[in-house]
Amino acid sequence: MLVLGIEGSANKIGVGIVSDNGDILSNPRHTYITPPGQGFLPKETALHHQKHAVRLVKESLDIAGVTPSDIACIAYTKGPGMGGPLVSCAVVARMLAQLWKVPIVGVNHCVGHIEMGRVVTGAEDPVVLYVSGGNTQVIAYSEQRYRIFGETIDLAVGNCLDRFARVLSLSNDPSPGYNIEQLARQGSKFLEMPYSVKGMDVSFSGLLSYIEEAAKSLLAKQEATPADLCFSLQETIFAMLVEITERAMAHCNTSDVLIVGGVGCNLRLQEMMQVMVSERGGRLYSIDERYCIDNGAMIAWPGLLAFKNGQVTPFEETTCTQRFRTDDVLVTWRD
Structure with a gap:
């Protein structure tokens, strides 16, 4: 068929x-x-x-x-x-x-x-972190429904990254999030940023407002580079996502995680999630840009x-x- x-x-x-x-x-x-x-x-x-x-x-x-x-x-x-x-x-x-x-x-x-992530990786019943331009959710399956355990209460993670890419006038080819990831690899200075986890949910609007405003003065005074800003933004956002994913894993009594959605291609997100999953004795399932x-x-x-x-x-x-x-x-x- x-x-x-x-x-x-x-x-x-x-x-x-x-x-x-x-x-x-x-x-x-x-x-x-x-x-x-x-x-x-x-x-x-x-x-x-x-x-x-x-x-x-x-x-x-x-x-x-x-x-x-x-x-x-x-x-x-x-x-x-x-x-x-x-x-x-x-x-x-x-x-x-x-x-x-x-x-x-x-x-x-x-x-x-x-389902694309499950069929490509062979993951059976993982906690799912779904991160894309329009959605951010932590999901687990139960009784013929994909239950949402946590999600963004305002911006999706991809939208947050895309909008900051516009502040830096980064190219949209192949995607602004990808170009932020590449630039972040050159960053060396971590800048403290708002960290907003509310139970099982996350919020990115305050973080975005903060870095949009801070970027102007930091870049003008040469106190940080665009790479430092991308590095700090990624580290903060991904730490929030790893935290709520681990909390869902504990609730569901499972040790496996599947990352899906366009932002799931980000190798730094995969790396941070892998550390947490390994500490819990589990397995991380991820897919590349062909299917993410x-x-x-x-x-x-x-x-x-x-x-x-x-x-x-x-x-x-x-x-x-x-x-x-x-x-x-x-x-x-x-x-």
Whole structure:
């Protein structure tokens, strides 16, 4: 059984094809990159997705060496995400489902990241740290739901990093977070910053406001370099994330951790998490940018799992929702 998945919740559009044994047959994507100092807006991002969607579908079929008649189902990102880009990809999914006369399955973007991480790494039942541009959550599975144990109460970690990258006018190619990571490796001076953990939740808005303001005077007085600022920001944010992840591990009585989402590619985050997990006698599961960053296969795979368990989205319900909670999804494919 083959399923084609379409992802386009933010500035990346991807189309992937997976088989029911977990093989990823193809997974091309294209990123909308804006000039340094600028973010991406819904309208322009939606137009980008519309421009590249059909080409990526054809490319995905060619790479996989299959034809539309081989596809059993179409999966698409129902949410969460940016409205315009989500709708653009949903329209493509509906069009293909009608042309190819196959069912359609709406997929939760967050669950897509989790299931992609599980199938690629082989992790069975870890605590999941989901960190991306729009989401920051600590998650564990229980009774057919991915339960959220902790999350950001304001900004997502990726959004925090991206916005600080604009302050330094860092390039958005391949991503601002990646360029912060590279610059942070050159930093040597740690600057004390606000550390805001509230129980199982984290807050980044105060930290961002502080470093945006402090950066101006520190750089002007040459008391710190851009590398020092990136280094200090990363160390502070990642320490907060490791803390709430460890607290969830203790609550769930588990020693394994899976990191997913675009920020999960960050090697320093993986390194810090590895230290904590090793001290608890557990194992860290992480994935590289092929599967961490938004992609079509991460939508195709949970779509396939849901489809095999009898879940199909009625055509009149193939809409999108910008706010679609991870724990709203009934995970029928797990015991």
